[in-house]
Amino acid sequence: MSSEEGLSSAISDWLFSNSWWxxxxxxxxxxxxxxxxxxxxxxYMISPLISPKPLxxxxxxxxxxxxxxxxxxxxxxxxxxQGAFITLVARDENKLIQAKxxxxxxxxxxxxxxxCISVDVSKDYSQVESVIKQAQEKLGxxxxxxxxxxxxxxxxxxxxxxxxFQSLMEVNYLGSVYPTRAVITTMKERRxxxxxxxSSQAGQLGLxxxxxxSSSKFALRGLAEALQMEVKxxxxxxxxxxxxxxxTPCLTEENKTKPLETKLISETSGVCQPEHVAKVxxxxxxxxxxxxxxxxxGYMLSALTCGMSPVTSITEGLQQIVTMGLxxxxxxxxxxxxxxIIRRCMIQREQSKASDKRE
Ligand SMILES: NC(=O)C1=CN([C@@H]2O[C@H](COP(=O)(O)OP(=O)(O)OC[C@H]3O[C@@H](n4cnc5c(N)ncnc54)[C@H](OP(=O)(O)O)[C@@H]3O)[C@@H](O)[C@H]2O)C=CC1
Ligand SMILES: CCCCCCCCCCCCCCCC(=O)[C@@H](N)CO
Numbered sequence: 243m244s245s246e247e248g249l250s251s252a253i254s255d256w257l258f259s260n261s262w263w264x265x266x267x268x269x270x271x272x273x274x275x276x277x278x279x280x281x282x283x284x285x286y287m288i289s290p291l292i293s294p295k296p297l298x299x300x301x302x303x304x305x306x307x308x309x310x311x312x313x314x315x316x317x318x319x320x321x322x323x324q325g326a327f328i329t330l331v332a333r334d335e336n337k338l339i340q341a342k343x344x345x346x347x348x349x350x351x352x353x354x355x356x357x358c359i360s361v362d363v364s365k366d367y368s369q370v371e372s373v374i375k376q377a378q379e380k381l382g383x384x385x386x387x388x389x390x391x392x393x394x395x396x397x398x399x400x401x402x403x404x405x406x407f408q409s410l411m412e413v414n415y416l417g418s419v420y421p422t423r424a425v426i427t428t429m430k431e432r433r434x435x436x437x438x439x440x441s442s443q444a445g446q447l448g449l450x451x452x453x454x455x456s457s458s459k460f461a462l463r464g465l466a467e468a469l470q471m472e473v474k475x476x477x478x479x480x481x482x483x484x485x486x487x488x489x490t491p492c493l494t495e496e497n498k499t500k501p502l503e504t505k506l507i508s509e510t511s512g513v514c515q516p517e518h519v520a521k522v523x524x525x526x527x528x529x530x531x532x533x534x535x536x537x538x539x540g541y542m543l544s545a546l547t548c549g550m551s552p553v554t555s556i557t558e559g560l561q562q563i564v565t566m567g568l569x570x571x572x573x574x575x576x577x578x579x580x581x582x583i584i585r586r587c588m589i590q591r592e593q594s595k596a597s598d599k600r601e
Contacts, residue, residue: 282560286556294479294529294530296529297385297527299386299524301326302325302326302327302385303377303378303382304318304328304329304385305377305384305387305388306321306331307332307389307390307391307417308332308390309328309331309332310332310334310338310340311337311341311491311492312516313488313490313516314388315341316516316519317520317524318345318356319344319345319348319520320517320520322345322346325350325351325354327355327382328354328357329384330345330357331361331363332360335360338359342356342358355380355381359373359377361373363391363417364416367420371423374424375424383428383432384425384429386437386438387421387425387435387438388523389417389421389437389439389440390440392492393409393413394452396452396455397451397501398451398501406454413458414458414462415458415461418462419465426469426478429478433476433477434478435479436479436480436481436528436530437469437478437479437481438480438534439465439480439481439482440462440483441460441462441482442455442485442486443511443543445459445462445463448460449507450504450584451500451503462482463482463551466482470532474552479532480532481523481531481532481534482534483519483526484534484536485514485519485540486514486537487511487513487514488513488516489515493513507580507583512537518536522536530554532554533548533551542569545562545565545566546566546573548562
């Protein structure tokens with residue numbers, strides 16, 4: 243027997259005669275625990291690096307597209323109440339003038355100004371760029387841009403006019419790209435700024451009746467994530483807001499033709515007041531949070547769909563880690579209930595069709 247063989251048989255004797263390997267699961271558990279502790283410590287260490295400094299709204303120039311109505315108007319008012327200078331952007335001049343008067347009621351000092359610009363944000367980039375330039379000449383560089391101009395179309399996929407898919411993409415997606423493109427260079431140069439995109443809960447989950455709308459709102463998330471990665475080193479922060487149904491002229495109009503299924507599913511997370519949505523969005527944008535959600539369903543949806551989106555606080559990251567599995571479990575129940583809503587609506591429709599035929 244060579245000395246080599248002796249050594250290996252000694253090792254194998256030791257391995258099999260001792261029951262040290264029974265400890266293996268515990269050792270592995272310890273290693274995993276050590277990793278978790280190290281990871282949490284690391285996150286804590288870098289947390290000051292990832293929490294941006296809040297933006298001061300007093301004296302800041304805030305541009306709100308879609309600022310003449312609904313959520314946009316309330317966002318303008320919320321910023322104005324905190325001392326900002328406002329540029330309202332929308333198409334209809336009369337609505338703009340009316341909104342300007344409403345916003346001005348909330349002045350906190352006599353220097354504040356509300357400027358109105360009539361332009362279609364979705365058509366011609368050079369036009370959008372030139373009006374933003376005009377606004378910057380009058381009120382200074384834009385500190386915060388809120389992309390709120392948008393519209394909704396609902397209906398079953400095959401019933402929505404194909405042209406509507408294009409127009410929704412133009413208004414909701416390109417209408418956010420153009421103003422952002424017009425302000426981002428200056429923001430990067432000044433090493434400060436906030437860009438807000440108003441998506442929707444329907445931009446976090448695809449919903450019956452929203453094939454055209456949901457996709458245009460999902461697009462904003464992709465844009466926001468990519469842009470945030472580019473501009474973070476320049477101290478510019480991007481926020482995507484995901485409001486539920488909100489009591490605005492847009493919702494009233496939408497409800498006239500919305501499929502019953504869409505209505506019933508949307509009711510899950512209730513109807514919000516635009517003033518409340520505005521408060522939450524402005525707070526999150528000022529803090530530089532990437533996601534802005536409203537209500538318990540909004541909170542769960544954002545944690546569940548966080549994917550590879552950036553975190554802006556250690557608590558946000560830890561909450562996502564801890565809640566993900568639980569929220570997915572809850573989501574399965576929601577999905578089950580949506581399926582049953584859709585099935586019930588279908589059966590009801592077929593029954594009423596059959597009874598119509600009989601008559
Ligand atoms: N209400 C809701 O339930 C929810 C709404 N949202 C989103 O919030 C945003 C605002 O909605 P809401 O306040 O309800 O809608 P409103 O219809 O009340 O307001 C829309 C605003 O956008 C402007 N606008 C529309 N199209 C254009 C355009 N092409 N160029 C410039 N301005 C335009 C409108 O003015 P004008 O027509 O004069 O141009 C108006 O000021 C939308 O993006 C919507 O998708 C998200 C979740 C829920
Ligand atoms: C853990 C999982 C929780 C799941 C909760 C699911 C709740 C779904 C509600 C979807 C509501 C969509 C509202 C769209 C509003 C909108 O954008 C239009 N009104 C625009 O006009």
